[in-house]
Amino acid sequence: EIVMTQSPATLSVSPGERATLSCRASQSVSSNLAWYQHKPGQAPRLLIYGASTRATGIPARFSGSGSGTEFTLTISSLQSEDFALYYCQQYNNWPPITFGQGTKLEIK
Amino acid sequence: QVQLVQSGAEVKKPGASVKVSCKASGYTFTNYDINWVRQATGQGLEWMGWMNPNNADTGYAQKFQGRVTMTRNTSITTAYMELSSLRSEDTAVYYCARMGWHGDLDYWGQGTRVTVSS
Numbered sequence: 420e421i422v423m424t425q426s427p428a429t430l431s432v433s434p435g436e437r438a439t440l441s442c443r444a445s446q447s448v449s450s451n452l453a454w455y456q457h458k459p460g461q462a463p464r465l466l467i468y469g470a471s472t473r474a475t476g477i478p479a480r481f482s483g484s485g486s487g488t489e490f491t492l493t494i495s496s497l498q499s500e501d502f503a504l505y506y507c508q509q510y511n512n513w514p515p516i517t518f519g520q521g522t523k524l525e526i527k
Numbered sequence: 528q529v530q531l532v533q534s535g536a537e538v539k540k541p542g543a544s545v546k547v548s549c550k551a552s553g554y555t556f557t558n559y560d561i562n563w564v565r566q567a568t569g570q571g572l573e574w575m576g577w578m579n580p581n582n583a584d585t586g587y588a589q590k591f592q593g594r595v596t597m598t599r600n601t602s603i604t605t606a607y608m609e610l611s612s613l614r615s616e617d618t619a620v621y622y623c624a625r626m627g628w629h630g631d632l633d634y635w636g637q638g639t640r641v642t643v644s645s
Contacts, residue, residue, distance in 0.1 A: 453631035455572075462622060462635035463564075463572065469629055506572055510630030514586045516562065516574040 421445050421509050425519035431527040434497050440522045442490040442507035451511035454483055454492045457504040457521075466505075467492065494524075502526050529553040531623050531636035538642045544611040547639045549623030556604035557581040560626040563597065563608045567619040577626065578606060613643045 422445040432438045442452070454467040465474040467483035470490060480495045494501055507519040534548040549561065563575040576587035578597040585597045596609045606623055620638040627633035 451630055453629075455632075457572070462637055463624075463632070464635075465627075465631055465633050468627065468631035468633075474631075474633065508572075508631070513630070514574075514577065515588050516577075516630075516632075518564075518572045518574065521571045 420515055421448060421512055421517050423507055423509055423517050423519035425505075425507055425522045427522060428520070429523045429525060431525050432497055433527045434499060436497055436527075438494040438497055438501075438524055440492040440494075440505055440524070442485075442492070442519050444488045444490075444509055446512075447487045448509040448511035450486045451509060452483075452485070452490050453508045453510065454481075455506045455508065456501075457506060463506070497524075499526075529625065529634045531625060531634055533621075533623060533636040533639045536640040536642070538644065539613050541614055541643055541645055543613050543643075544609060545613060545641050546607055546609040547621050547623075547641070549606040549608070549636050551604045551606065551625070554625075556599075557601060561597075561599070561606040562624045562626055562632055563595075563621065564624055564632070565619040565621045567616070570619075573619075575608070575621075580606060610641075613641075615643050617641065618643045 424443045426441045450470040452470045455463040457463040471483045482493045484491050504521045506521050530552045532550045557580045562577045578585045580599045599606045623636040624632035625634040
């Protein structure tokens with residue numbers, strides 16, 4: 420099973436600033452990685468698939484990069500609605516699908 | 528538009544079973560796998576398994592083997608997840624999600640809260 424590790428666990432950033440979230444895989448997942456945003460009381464929302472392709476309707480301030488074992492989600496110019504939990508997920512070698520433990524993005 | 532609508536909240540006693548439904552609309556139900564993911568309070572997302580609605584093939588996370596069953600009724604485009612021998616640690620919000628062509632989970636249900644308590 421591929422283990423996904425996200426860092427940091429909590430990230431405090433001011434509105435308007437940039438946030439950089441990291442995700443590491445225990446073995447190569449090629450570019451078969453997705454990012455999700457999850458707010459309390461809501462369903463998770465797909466942001467990025469294929470490591471760098473934005474899903475339908477996702478604003479351009481969200482970008483993904485990386486391949487192999489190291490991945491980054493960058494949110495430029497944070498908006499108030501961006502403060503949430505973020506998860507990475509690999510689908511290169513499944514089952515099982517595996518998620519990272521999440522990064523909480525909070526207002527500084 | 529693609530929608531996955533889940534059944535309502537459930538309260539169960541330890542040892543009981545729960546069956547959650549996921550009604551799909553806005554796309555061809557048999558063309559996309561359905562996955563089930565849960566989130567316990569204060570915990571992250573945990574994948575439970577998948578089902579191919581076309582042929583009913585399934586695959587379950589090892590943790591849930593023997594306790595989970597995923598089925599479907601294609602005539603009403605609905606997927607089901609049944610979890611048996613419930614314990615307090617199964618208290619969580621359960622989500623169904625459609626697997627897109629790339630392997631990501633592109634549409635999610637609204638979640639069903641299952642509470643296991645004596």
